[in-house]
Amino acid sequence: TQLLEQSPQFLSIQEGENLTVYCNSSSVFSSLQWYRQEPGEGPVLLVTVVTGGEVKKLKRLTFQFGDARKDSSLHITAAQPGDTGLYLCAGALGSWGKLQFGAGTQVVVTP
Amino acid sequence: GAGVSQTPSNKVTEKGKYVELRCDPISGHTALYWYRQSLGQGPEFLIYFQGTGAADDSGLPNDRFFAVRPEGSVSTLKIQRTERGDSAVYLCASSRTPRGGGTDTQYFGPGTRLTVL
Numbered sequence: 001t002q003l004l005e006q007s008p009q010f011l012s013i014q015e016g017e018n019l020t021v022y023c024n025s026s027s028v029f030s031s032l033q034w035y036r037q038e039p040g041e042g043p044v045l046l047v048t049v050v051t052g053g054e055v056k057k058l059k060r061l062t063f064q065f066g067d068a069r070k071d072s073s074l075h076i077t078a079a080q081p082g083d084t085g086l087y088l089c090a091g092a093l094g095s096w097g098k099l100q101f102g103a104g105t106q107v108v109v110t111p
Numbered sequence: 112g113a114g115v116s117q118t119p120s121n122k123v124t125e126k127g128k129y130v131e132l133r134c135d136p137i138s139g140h141t142a143l144y145w146y147r148q149s150l151g152q153g154p155e156f157l158i159y160f161q162g163t164g165a166a167d168d169s170g171l172p173n174d175r176f177f178a179v180r181p182e183g184s185v186s187t188l189k190i191q192r193t194e195r196g197d198s199a200v201y202l203c204a205s206s207r208t209p210r211g212g213g214t215d216t217q218y219f220g221p222g223t224r225l226t227v228l
Contacts, residue, residue, distance in 0.1 A: 004153075006153075040221060040222075041219075041221050041222075042115070042202050042204070042219025042220050042221055042222055043154065043202075043219050044219070045216050045217070045218075048216075088153050088154075090153070090154075096159065096166065096167065097215070098156055098159070098167065099154075099156060099217070100156070101146075101153030101154045101155070102153050103151065103152050103153050104151075104152070104153050
């Protein structure tokens with residue numbers, strides 16, 4: 001059972017289009033992280049958001065943490081084929097920050 | 112390289128057998144984590160080591176699963192009497208120091224794909 005619900009599960013778009021991935025939960029997290037995972041590799045951290053309402057930008061990627069620290073979104077502007085991958089959100093819980101991952105959103109960007 | 116390494120990359124075994132999966136963390140990282148990732152799912156936490164000791168093993172599914180980190184560096188995940196349901200990718204991650212709030216970066220290895228026939 002995963003505390004974090006990610007939507008959509010799969011997203012296929014053309015190069016140059018925009019996309020948004022959502023991560024929702026009924027739990028409050030001390031922080032939330034977004035990862036990207038390529039086939040045969042482990043997840044790679046993209047960003048950590050800590051403060052409710054926080055917005056972080058990483059080139060064409062914009063990450064937002066909900067005011068109540070229960071949800072987050074990832075927006076990609078002008079997607080490129082190199083953005084293809086499995087995007088995972090993970091919320092930190094407890095005293096040492098145990099990570100709870102969502103099931104992931106598979107993004108495919110075609111030229 | 113300087114990243115987290117895991118061996119073997121693939122392991123095929125028969126139901127009922129014993130397997131060991133190895134993780135070499137980044138040098139100097141005191142925290143080490145094991146996760147399991149089933150097809151179509153995100154990683155699921157298994158166990159967290161701070162140094163040599165298991166600080167949180169609440170994710171181990173049952174007593175067939177055990178992990179050690181005797182010298183505070185390399186870790187081995189051991190699975191006894193394997194079952195078909197144990198088939199998954201087993202991921203290891205390490206970080207410098209565990210900080211409250213989960214803001215410390217975990218660096219993941221490529222995983223070991225375990226298949227139980």
